[in-house]
Amino acid sequence: MSLSNCPRCGRVYMQVSGGINLCQDCIKKEEEDYKKVFQFFTDKPSATAQEISQETGVDLKEIFRFARENRLQLVKMDANMRCEKCGAPLRNGKICDNCKKKLSEEIKTDIDKFKTEHSKSNEKYSIQRDKDSGNIVRRKNK
Numbered sequence: 001m002s003l004s005n006c007p008r009c010g011r012v013y014m015q016v017s018g019g020i021n022l023c024q025d026c027i028k029k030e031e032e033d034y035k036k037v038f039q040f041f042t043d044k045p046s047a048t049a050q051e052i053s054q055e056t057g058v059d060l061k062e063i064f065r066f067a068r069e070n071r072l073q074l075v076k077m078d079a080n081m082r083c084e085k086c087g088a089p090l091r092n093g094k095i096c097d098n099c100k101k102k103l104s105e106e107i108k109t110d111i112d113k114f115k116t117e118h119s120k121s122n123e124k125y126s127i128q129r130d131k132d133s134g135n136i137v138r139r140k141n142k
Contacts, residue, residue: 033058067092
């Protein structure tokens with residue numbers, strides 16, 4: 001635990017590692033805002049983020065953050081919710097399903113490439129302690 005300033009209100013609070021990066025008052029306010037948005041959204045599920053913001057008084061950025069954190073799923077596609085990679089409209093999250101799939105494939109390819117390169121380098125060299133100096137050296141395998 002360490003002392004930190006709340007990024008929203010600037011108050012000093014005790015930050016817990018792995019916890020929410022806000023003071024207790026701002027956490028409480030965020031939960032209240034979420035409850036307002038959730039209640040309105042439950043009553044009018046086809047409302048846009050702008051309509052929700054106007055009716056509840058909750059900032060539009062907060063509503064989009066709730067959607068990005070998968071706490072809300074917008075029914076109508078909102079112009080402001082876009083995939084961070086390709087710009088496609090989103091209902092929730094940060095990237096669309098197509099980009100998630102591409103990213104997953106790229107990661108798998110990179111991991112396989114790394115494993116292949118790494119296994120080749122291990123076959124060519126070995127790490128040993130030099131008998132004379134006692135230093136650790138990398139020597140080519142025969």
